[in-house]
Amino acid sequence: DTEVTQTPKHLVMGMTNKKSLKCEQHMGHRAMYWYKQKAKKPPELMFVYSYEKLSINESVPSRFSPECPNSSLLNLHLHALQPEDSALYLCASSQGPGTATDTQYFGPGTRLTVL
Amino acid sequence: SQQGEEDPQALSIQEGENATMNCSYKTSINNLQWYRQNSGRGLVHLILIRSNEREKHSGRLRVTLDTSKKSSSLLITASRAADTASYFCATGPSGAGSYQLTFGKGTKLSVIP
Numbered sequence: 001d002t003e004v005t006q007t008p009k010h011l012v013m014g015m016t017n018k019k020s021l022k023c024e025q026h027m028g029h030r031a032m033y034w035y036k037q038k039a040k041k042p043p044e045l046m047f048v049y050s051y052e053k054l055s056i057n058e059s060v061p062s063r064f065s066p067e068c069p070n071s072s073l074l075n076l077h078l079h080a081l082q083p084e085d086s087a088l089y090l091c092a093s094s095q096g097p098g099t100a101t102d103t104q105y106f107g108p109g110t111r112l113t114v115l
Numbered sequence: 116s117q118q119g120e121e122d123p124q125a126l127s128i129q130e131g132e133n134a135t136m137n138c139s140y141k142t143s144i145n146n147l148q149w150y151r152q153n154s155g156r157g158l159v160h161l162i163l164i165r166s167n168e169r170e171k172h173s174g175r176l177r178v179t180l181d182t183s184k185k186s187s188s189l190l191i192t193a194s195r196a197a198d199t200a201s202y203f204c205a206t207g208p209s210g211a212g213s214y215q216l217t218f219g220k221g222t223k224l225s226v227i228p
């Protein structure tokens with residue numbers, strides 16, 4: 001099973017709302033990632049979790065709060081977002097550090113619109 | 116900043132023709148990977164080439180890597196309409212955990228039936 005699932009597929013929220021994006025994988029991967037992708041742009045790395053610990057935070061605003069409850073799940077909590085945060089949010093997983101060639105497997109993404 | 120730069124930004128070809136996309140990068144790498152993304156969807160891993168490899172094949176895909184020029188190319192032979200997508204190169208840095216990828220700007224390929 002090489003599938004990464006993400007829910008919801010689409011999300012519309014107001015600037016005062018609190019919502020969460022969810023990501024799940026059952027490949028035994030120990031690294032999980034959140035990316036943000038604007039239209040016609042490449043994915044931009046937001047966070048990396050390695051062995052359930054946050055290892056990389058690419059200077060992401062605090063209105064985005066990641067959480068890794070266990071090795072299979074990754075959440076992204078959203079609060080007080082701005083319209084410019086509207087984007088496709090992609091989750092990915094990989095075997096993790098210590099592997100020589102680490103392929104990332106991506107989920108289908110959550111299309112987020114902030115009104 | 117983005118590591119990879121794809122060239123061309125957009126490419127339109129007839130079905131059955133070959134498509135070639137190029138990628139340049141700036142720093143030393145452990146590996147270089149190519150991904151495909153259909154419109155508004157997740158990325159699909161296509162092929163990975165290690166820094167000590169020069170060429171790799173997978174089905175209709177051929178990837179080359181020239182570390183002296185810091186460049187790579189992706190060739191899709193006998194293209195099909197289903198190959199229409201955006202293609203990104205991504206580099207894994209050397210000297211660190213190779214799990215952190217940096218994506219290039221991408222090439223948008225359109226294959227006309």
